Amino acid sequence: MIPSQATLTAISGVRVGHATDPDHPTGCTVILLPPGTVGGVDQRGGAPGTRETDLLRPLHLVQHINAVVLTGGSAFGLAAADGVMRWLEERGIGFPTLSGVVPIVPAAVIYDLTSTGNKRRPDAAMGYAACENASSEPVAEGRVGGGAGATVAKMFGTPALGGVGSAAVEIGGGLIVAALIVVNALGEILSEDGSILVGARNPANPTEIIPALEILRMPFTQPPAPTNTVIGIVATNAALDKEGTNKVAQMAHDGLARAVRPAHMPFDGDTIFAAATGEIQGEGLGAGFVGMIGAFAAEVTAAAIRRAVRAAAG
Numbered sequence: 001m002i003p004s005q006a007t008l009t010a011i012s013g014v015r016v017g018h019a020t021d022p023d024h025p026t027g028c029t030v031i032l033l034p035p036g037t038v039g040g041v042d043q044r045g046g047a048p049g050t051r052e053t054d055l056l057r058p059l060h061l062v063q064h065i066n067a068v069v070l071t072g073g074s075a076f077g078l079a080a081a082d083g084v085m086r087w088l089e090e091r092g093i094g095f096p097t098l099s100g101v102v103p104i105v106p107a108a109v110i111y112d113l114t115s116t117g118n119k120r121r122p123d124a125a126m127g128y129a130a131c132e133n134a135s136s137e138p139v140a141e142g143r144v145g146g147g148a149g150a151t152v153a154k155m156f157g158t159p160a161l162g163g164v165g166s167a168a169v170e171i172g173g174g175l176i177v178a179a180l181i182v183v184n185a186l187g188e189i190l191s192e193d194g195s196i197l198v199g200a201r202n203p204a205n206p207t208e209i210i211p212a213l214e215i216l217r218m219p220f221t222q223p224p225a226p227t228n229t230v231i232g233i234v235a236t237n238a239a240l241d242k243e244g245t246n247k248v249a250q251m252a253h254d255g256l257a258r259a260v261r262p263a264h265m266p267f268d269g270d271t272i273f274a275a276a277t278g279e280i281q282g283e284g285l286g287a288g289f290v291g292m293i294g295a296f297a298a299e300v301t302a303a304a305i306r307r308a309v310r311a312a313a314g
Contacts, residue, residue, distance in 0.1 A: 007139035007166035008180040011237050013277055016180065017134030018145030018164075019127070024120040026112050028071035028080040029145035029164060030130035031180065031233055031275075035093075038276045039065035039106065040245030044253055045229055045268035049075045049109035056273070058243045062104055066093050067131075068233050068273050069107035070146040070164075070182045073121030081107040083127030108271040110184035111227035112149030122146075139166040139180060142311030146231075150184035152309060154228060155215045156200040165308025167300040174237070175280045177293055179252065179300040181232030183308040185260045186267055188212045191306065198309045212261050229269035230256055232304065234297040240276035244290040249274035251294030255301030272301070 009016055013034030020027035041056040051069075055062045067084050071077035085103040088094055094101030113121070130145065142163040143150075150162030162185065168178035183189070188199035188211070199209040234252040252272045257263045264270050274297070282289030 006168040008168065008178045008235060009136045009139055010168040010178055011176050011235050011277060012279060014235060015134040015136050016139045017130040017132065018140055019130035019133060020144050020148045021120050025115040025143070025149035026072035026120055026122060027145045027148040028069060028077065028122040028126050028130050029182065030084055030127060030134060031068040032131065032134050033065060033067060033275055034277050036278050037065055038063055038240055038242055038245045038278065040242060040249045040274040041106065041271065042246065042249035042253055043271040044264040045270035046266035048269040048271055049078065050107065050271055051078050051081055052104065052106040056106060058246060062095060063242055065104045065106060065275065067103070067105045069105060069127060070231050071107060071109050071122045072112040072146055072149050074109055074111045074113055076121035077109045078107055079124050080122040080127030081105045083124035084131055086124065087128050087131040106273055108231040110146065110150055110182055110229050110231060112184065114227065115149035141165050141307055146182040147308060150182060152183055152185045153188050153198050153200045154186050155212055156210055158201060160198045161309070161312035163308045163312035165304040165306065165311060167303035167307055169296055169300055171292065171296055173280070177234065177236045177296040177300055179232060179234045179297065179304040181230060181301060181304040181308060183230055183305050184228055185230050186228035186265055187260050187262045189305060189309050190259050190261055197306060228267055229271070230260060230305065231269065231271045232301065233273040233275060234301060235275040235277065236293050237277045237279040238293055239278040239281050240290060245274045245276045247290050248294045248297050252297040252301045255298035256305065259302040259305040
C-alpha cells in the first residue's frame with residue numbers, strides 16, 4: 001500500500017512543479033506526464049477559463065497529452081502554458097508533425113486577480129520555471145503554485161484561504177488513482193462526515209458560520225461574480241482509452257460535489273482533467289474497470305480538496 005500522505009507523484013513517471021510569485025499571491029502548477037499518457041476532461045462550471053479541452057474528447061485525433069497546467073491569473077494566466085510548450089519542445093516532446101513536435105498542454109485557470117490587485121499574472125516564464133522545478137517528490141500543498149492566491153467560502157463575509165491539495169490511493173495490485181486539485185471555491189468546504197470544514201463567516205459575528213444553503217435562501221442584492229473555480233487533475237497508472245479517461249474525469253466531479261457546497265454554479269469554472277499512463281492493464285474487466293477507477297477518482301478528489309484548505313490554514 002502507498003502511504004496515506006501520498007500525492008499525485010505516487011504514479012510512476014508523473015512529475016509536478018510549482019512556480020509561485022514571490023511578491024504577489026499567484027502562481028502556476030505544472031504536471032508533466034510520461035510518454036503515452038491518454039488525456040480526458042470534464043468541465044462543469046458555468047464560467048471556465050481553459051485551453052486545449054476540445055481535443056481531449058472522444059472522436060478527436062490527439063490521444064496523448066504531455067502536460068497539464070493549473071494556474072492563477074484568470075484568462076491571462078493561460079499564457080503560462082506557452083512556457084510549458086517551449087520547455088517540452090526543447091526536449092523533443094510533443095505530437096509529431098512534419099515540422100517538428102507540437103506539445104499538447106491542456107490548461108485551466110482560477111481567478112485570483114483580486115488577491116494580486118490585478119498587478120501580476122502567471123506568464124510563459126513562470127510556466128517554464130514550474131517545469132524546471134518539477135520532480136517526483138511528494139507534491140507541496142497549500143498556498144503554492146496555482147493555489148497561491150486561492151480563496152474559498154466566498155458567498156458571504158470574508159473569504160477563507162484555499163490552495164493546492166493532492167491525494168492518492170492504491171486500489172490493489174499496484175493500481176493507483178491520484179488527484180491534484182486547486183481549490184478556489186465559491187462555496188463552503190465539507191469535511192469527511194459532511195460537517196462544514198471551512199464556511200462563510202457572519203460579518204456581524206465572525207465566530208458564526210452561516211451554511212451555504214441558508215445563504216442561498218437570502219435575497220441577493222448583488223449576484224456572485226464569476227471569479228471562482230475548482231480545477232485539477234485525476235490520474236491513474238491504468239491503461240484506459242480516451243473514452244474511459246473522459247469517464248473517469250466525469251466521475252471525479254462526484255468527489256468535488258461531496259467536498260464543496262454548492263458546486264458547479266454558473267459563477268464557477270469547475271474543470272477536472274484526467275490522465276491514464278497505461279502501466280496496469282485491466283483485461284477482461286471491461287466497463288467495470290473504468291467504473292472502479294472513476295469511483296476512487298471521486299474519493300481522492302474529495303480528499304485533495306480537504307487537504308488543500310487544511311494545508312492553506314497551516
